Every structure is written in C-alpha cells, then in structure tokens.
Amino acid sequence: MSQTRRTKLELLLICPECGHEFTWTGDDFEDWIKCEKCGNQDEAWFFWHSLNPPAIVNDGFVKYELFSLGDHYTNDAPQLSPIRFVEQLLGRYSGPVHGGGPYLWIYRMWFPQPDNPNNGHIEYKVVMHEGLSGYAPWGDTLVPVQDSQVIKDRFEKIVKSLIVGVKAVRSLPKPKNLYP
Ligand SMILES: [Zn+2]
Numbered sequence: 664m665s666q667t668r669r670t671k672l673e674l675l676l677i678c679p680e681c682g683h684e685f686t687w688t689g690d691d692f693e694d695w696i697k698c699e700k701c702g703n704q705d706e707a708w709f710f711w712h713s714l715n716p717p718a719i720v721n722d723g724f725v726k727y728e729l730f731s732l733g734d735h736y737t738n739d740a741p742q743l744s745p746i747r748f749v750e751q752l753l754g755r756y757s758g759p760v761h762g763g764g765p766y767l768w769i770y771r772m773w774f775p776q777p778d779n780p781n782n783g784h785i786e787y788k789v790v791m792h793e794g795l796s797g798y799a800p801w802g803d804t805l806v807p808v809q810d811s812q813v814i815k816d817r818f819e820k821i822v823k824s825l826i827v828g829v830k831a832v833r834s835l836p837k838p839k840n841l842y843p
Pocket residue numbers: 678679680681682683698699700701702703
C-alpha cells in the first residue's frame with residue numbers, strides 16, 4: 664500500500680510578528696493568512712511553519728524538529744508526502760519547485776541518550792538559505808538593489824522575524840513520544 668500524496672497539509676504556523684501559534688490546513692502556501700492575535704496578514708509561507716505535529720528528523724544521534732519561514736517558499740510542498748516535505752525543508756528535495764528567496768530554518772534539537780549530559784537540552788541551529796536577497800524585480804528580470812536603505816530594511820525585517828521565531832519555537836512543548 665503506497666502512501667498517497669497529500670493534497671492538504673496541516674501545518675503549525677507561528678506569526679513572525681507576534682509569535683502566536685496556530686494550526687492551519689490548506690493546499691496552497693499562497694493562501695492569505697491573518698493572525699488572529701495581532702492582525703498581521705501575509706501569505707502562508709511568510710509565517711514560521713512546520714508539519715503539525717512537527718516534522719521530526721532523526722539524524723542518527725540527534726533528533727530535531729524543523730521550522731521554516733520563507734520568501735515565496737515553494738508552492739509544491741502541499742503536494743508532497745511528509746518525508747518529501749522534510750527533504751524540502753532540508754534542501755534535499757530535487758523535484759519541481761517554483762519561487763525562491765531567503766529562507767530561514769530553525770532546528771530544535773533533542774539529545775536522547777540517558778547518559779548524555781545534554782539530555783533534554785535544546786539547541787537551535789538557524790540556517791539562512793540563499794542569504795539576503797540583494798536583488799529586486801524590474802520588469803521581467805532582477806536587478807541589484809542600489810538603495811542601501813532598502814537592503815537595511817530587508818535585513819532588519821528578517822532579523823525581527825528570526826527573533827520572534829526562535830522565541831516561539833523555544834516555548835513549544837516537547838513533542839510526545841519523541842523518545843518512547
Ligand atoms: Zn501575530
């Protein structure tokens with residue numbers, strides 16, 4: 664029995680403005696989302712997101728959860744199986760995608776060994792994929808941004824979102840049955 668591809672994903676979304684977390688179910692990351700707490704509105708992929716329950720990746724030694732915030736994050740994710748979705752979050756997916764731009768990922772890591780002094784300790788590894796875009800659309804092409812204020816504003820927005828995301832992910836409960 665092969666697993667059918669999802670047409671809908673249940674995602675845990677975290678508002679990049681206020682850190683409010685809520686479950687969203689949809690089939691298109693371009694769906695318009697409004698945070699019920701602070702009123703921030705944007706497309707779904709501009710919210711921190713993870714599979715709900717969070718995607719757990721086992722890297723042999725460490726298990727970790729993945730959260731992502733993207734700029735025009737690939738719209739194909741809802742068509743993927745959970746495994747392929749995780750591959751995409753890890754940048755290992757080679758299937759069809761569209762869009763691009765800076766992605767921010769937070770890994771919340773768990774150390775399972777009972778004799779490990781880090782057992783129960785959480786570390787965060789933050790990855791910025793493709794970096795901060797220095798380009799802006801101009802007609803049908805991209806041109807370098809010449810205005811340093813624009814780049815500064817972009818950077819500050821990403822930093823703010825990152826801080827909100829780290830704080831929100833830190834406060835999330837440990838997933839059940841992570842180490843049965
Ligand atoms: Zn909010």
